Amino acid sequence: MTVKGTEMAMSMTRRGAMAAGAALALGARGAHAQRGYPDRAIRVIVPYAAGGADQFIRPLQNRISQALGQPMVIDSVTGAGGAVGATRVKTAAPDGYTLLFAGTGALTAVPRLQHLPLSIADFAPIANLIAIPYVLAGRRGARFTDLAGFLREAKARPEGLSYGTPGVGSTPHLVMESLCRAAGVTLLHVPYSGVSTAVVALLAGDIDLVMGAPSAIMPLVERGVLPLVQTGAQRSAVLPDLPTLREAGLDVELVTRFGFFAPKGTDAAVLDRWASLILEGGADPAFIEAMHRAYNDVELLDRPRFQSFIAQEDAATARLLGELNLR
Template sequence: MQRRHILQWGTTALAAPALLAQAQSFPVKPVKLVIAFPAGGPTDITMRALADNASRILGQPVIVENKPGAGGTLPAQALQGAAPDGYTIAQIPLGVFRLPYTTKINWDPVKDISYVINVTGYAFGLVVPADSPLKTWTHFVAWAKANPGKLSYGSTGTMTSPHLTMELIAQKLGIELLHVPYKGSADLMQSILGGQIMAAADSTGFAPQVEAGKLRVLNTWGAERLAKFPDAPTLKELGIDIVQNSPFGIGAPKGTPPAVVKRLHDAFKQAMEQPSYRTALARYDMVPMYMGSAAYQKFAQDTFAREKALVEKLGLAKVQ
């Protein structure tokens, strides 16, 4: 028995320097960054700018893989089967923290992800076609009240922040809306421009279409009006006490060595500070929103509890 313990100790002692050396040399091959929404939308464009910067800092390519669908939760689920070596990392949208309340899963969003860094959050709003008779938020609410369940709006997916925020708004105002989910901003914009839906709740991936005169902004969801759309009131200005900016960042598989997590954190923090990333964010009225690994882990824990309360309030929790 004593000999076995000595052998186990010896094996652990030998493995520790090897793991440390592996972490110190990280990365020696490309890193895959899985993001939650399709190519061409604001998430894809801004995360590719960040990945390009991080590639130069790490000395290895950071390759973006789009994995849309399931309310933005597929990248986090992909981490559960990935090796904890830092070579597969993923975007963690807010919808990840709602997942266990609406779907049966066998992993924990707080405990089973190594939180690396939070990088930004979305600027959200509601848009309608430029020729829509719903010219203001007042018109929107009045039409919805007169036509219960008939005013269709699209979002970037079921249980995403645009979906839940619109449902919370509807609950507060006593109106019933018809929700149509899409895989991301690119699909959503095609649908509203094609006349399939009456409105779209989205991050400011709609900005180019508004600037081209094809869409109109009825409201935005931040604490203050957006500089790009100064005429669009915030929800708070409209008497709805909601601010939504949905922070998101990057996670790695559970058990990723702390030295590798730190290397990734430091590289992506430096990447966030580059002008090219800030320019990409500004295109969609997004701003850098930094949280270090410890702070991001705490944010995950707090958000997990808060989202449970929201899902239950909206009556969307799964039947146990």
Template sequence: MTDRLPVSAMRRRLLLGSAAATAAAATGTVSLLAPRVARAAGVYPDRPITFICPWPVGGTADQSMRALCQVASGILKQSIVIENRAGASGMIGTKALARATPDGYTIGQIPISVARFSQVGLLQLDPRKELTYLARTSGQTFGIAVPENSRFKTLADVVAEAKANPGRVTYAHAGVGGATHVGMEQFALAAGIKFNAIAYKGGSAALQDVLASQVDLLADSSSWAPHVEAGKMRLLATWGEQRTPRFNTVPTLKELGYNVVVEAPNGIGAPKGLPPEVEKKLRDAFRAAVASPEFKTVAARIDAPIMYLDGPDYRKYVSEVYDQETQLIQRLKLKEMLAQS
């Protein structure tokens, strides 16, 4: 004869079994469903990504980064939110990036000037070891421009006045120790002249004061370009290895006899310690973004030559620039210059 439990006992056993299963699932001891749920939730990126741009809104670097992020967000199928943290020649944003959680949800532009500022004490990290590099993207077209009504018609006019009156000629730049400041000081050293440098938080503010004739010269990436084309400014020289196609009648500093070349390419990176699978996904996304027609159109408009390098190659490039900057800092006495400012 088969023993049968009373209906009430069977009910109690079923309820106890259900409770035990629920407890096991909560503690993770026995569950087939929990691992599947965890894997689905962990697919990167599953929420918006913050992109730190260390320059003010509207500048050429900001425009370049926004164009790249727009394309990359489509590839990653996740929004990328631009956060501008300007100041200290790009180092405020860089410090914020370096301190962020290395989970792929905070990335940003890394100015090549990290190689310089880390050696003069304005950035407390070693850029060769303490950042993750995702891509070198594009360069910049730097130049010296003046208002249309300026007394300077050529760069030779600038040099002649600066020699006759050391410290009288003023120029606006985007921050002490940054590419525009150091480039002009390299030029001054090569020409044997002395300028009066006026620092701004970004190129846009510097441009406005030069247009208003408050400062003699503008040293900047191509914020001057539309104003030159409109006849409101005159471009005296560019700083690249070769003439820029858009302004091919304007000589380079090198052509004029000054061995100064400044390109300061833009790069994208993340905090140290990024998970390898996340790093790969971001590198792939920005590689495709740099190659996209959308980005190439914006890059051409702001005179930003494509200079792509994958993350590991960009890291090697930063190390090479670091060594070059060591010599430049000594030659320009940049530490003393920064101390005075």
């Protein structure tokens, strides 16, 4: 080898050693950062109005904060069917200090309907906590008192009946459009800012039906809300007396899951730690009882199972939106 070649080889060796040293230092810093995680409060964004989905995780707030040694702060960020809050998490640093707790529809249906630069690929699923069917309800004193009566009325009066949901592209909207297609009826959709406002409109007689979460509908039965049917594949454990759409002969089922997500690129050790805390807290009998009292089913899915479910739902949602031709 020539002197020049020897010098080049030595230079390459020095550069390689420097790169290896930098990589080792970076790895050491990363490991140290994980050992020190968390060293400040963790913000969990819930992309809906306060008093809704945030109630699913408030019973776990103190437990998780104590386990981490830092506050878990729940922040309700509303707008665009959950997309505003989800986008804030998407653009946050993937360091485990900004997480998302949301219904899966906010990442599968809403971005497609609103043509937003947002998808499940922007997030790292952590764990699922809650699964809820939806309830279709009318009101006492209306011209129908059960699902069969509603369908007869709807067929006799195309677009003569109206229904409210939490918004265009929300899971209640999708399941209602699926019901209409399966039953061969046409209804007028009236979107509201939330299920609670839709229920107020129902009781006032402004609309004929509402589709929403059981926790928003069932507590108001005594005030005149009349549950007709639920949307799960089988009867919910917390709604054992309410029939499903499948029992009525309609090939429709839709359940939404609410789980935790982190920005894409978040360290696996952080994801695993959060998954463990969520699954342990969600399995606590006291938590399960509290959720059942509020008409919510607990469904715990670990990281791999939640990731698999989300991928399947995303594909199914794309197909459903294409079939329904929603705008």
